[in-house]
Amino acid sequence: MSSEAAPAQNLIQTPAAARCAHDFQVNCNNCRLNTICLPLALDIAQVEQLDRIIQRSRPLQKGEHIYRQDEDFQSVYAVRSGSVKGYSITDNGQEQVTGFYFPGEILGMDGIAKNHHASSARALETSSICEIPFDKLGELSQRIPSLQKHFFQLMSQEIAEDQQLLTLLSKNTADQRVAALLLSISARNKRRKLSAANFRLPMSRTDIGNYLGLTVETVSRVFSRFQKLGVLGVDNKEITIIDIESLRAVADGSDIV
């Protein structure tokens, strides 16, 4: 483990607004994600309590693991900056990407059941991660009903989202799958007050294909086709959604274009 080669030097106290996104000294009350992340349902005093159990470490470099499949489960994690890929390795050694996580989103909840992680997670780019020890979160939930409820809701949401994804993989064409992923990322950007039309994909085409159950080549072709149709601007990982209505039409299958 090499020490900080990362741009996280300014550890001095500064106003929240001026902080670097990767600053790991931030706390929940001044984190700009606290309206979409775990603190969502809590009052200031409660956030204070939550804050005390959260562990923040130096930012992770691209490719570094947050946790690995089969490791003992200790904590769930919140993304504060950057992005994360969740994936698992099947019995016969193939990788399956199970999700992408952006700031304000929680990962690692699939490890609770068996007390060891059912999947691995690694940073797609330089990322700051909040570690939330699960036994402490459980204790805190005993005392703060709204926290328990909110965490139930977060897990439920993951279930509902996975089931939507099932539908996507089970019923939809390559075009629909790619369109749906782009719309999902766009919506999540919007939630974080970022551009819904213009963003950089942190993951590779391979990861996208893996996640969507397609080959790299197919993903690449879909991007090219969407660009040719004037629906998308594609410059490598830089994406512009030019015609979001058409993209929605494609995703819905009202595929007239």
Add this chain to the structure above:
Amino acid sequence: MSSEAAPAQNLIQTPAAARCAHDFQVNCNNCRLNTICLPLALDIAQVEQLDRIIQRSRPLQKGEHIYRQDEDFQSVYAVRSGSVKGYSITDNGQEQVTGFYFPGEILGMDGIAKNHHASSARALETSSICEIPFDKLGELSQRIPSLQKHFFQLMSQEIAEDQQLLTLLSKNTADQRVAALLLSISARNKRRKLSAANFRLPMSRTDIGNYLGLTVETVSRVFSRFQKLGVLGVDNKEITIIDIESLRAVADGSDIV
């Protein structure tokens, strides 16, 4: 011979062993599923408390709904006898089967997040269902830490299983998907001390295909092929796993047969 599919006439009080599987007067402490269902982590006094919040109604007939998509979310449900299909209807009106539920299994957890059900659930055959009001379960979990933990685990398990299913749909051939489903049902039967080799599928071929992202025709062909290869005995819905090792080999992709 599945005793669970039998009609539910004798509602009189009888020793637990002699009870009809659909008897809805049973309580958690004498339910023979209490080692795999929600009470799993509780002592007798705690089960007593859990039991008091659970609502049992008359058995449902085949086709009756337990809850419907978009309805207000009030409760999660445990299957006590019979079997249940979970499904959702997409924007463009297609049905997607999201899961099958057998005795001892919990459904409805996808409704917690948004406070209304993200999917529908209906009985595949005559079934008894325990209704567990979620607000009361939440309160109880505040007082019984092991219940909170167990419920977190149940939700986590659902997440992990959905992610496995993602892999199945994303990477596997028709043969592998069907094999995996049969092995899953076999294992769940075994957990309930029923035959792992011999069982009746409660769902239609259409439902199987829908769940696995295949057409009815493909499912039918796979069943026929497996039968021809001597891996399976298929008599309509009555299934015999003749060569479970080969079936595992198929499911794993070490597909030499």
Add this chain to the structure above:
DNA sequence: CGCCTGGTTGAGAATCATCAACATCTGTGG
């Protein structure tokens, strides 16, 4: 008895995977 739903089987078509060649980007070291 015959209808209707559910299941099976067959032939042809389509989408996406595979294989292969080439292009572009990244980052590392000279």
Add this chain to the structure above:
DNA sequence: CCACAGATGTTGATGATTCTCAACCAGGCG
């Protein structure tokens, strides 16, 4: 700062698995 190598992405040609369309069969119920 440039050059180069490996990784990543694009495009094309071919082929396989699965879908689609269609006919037929079986069983349950009025």
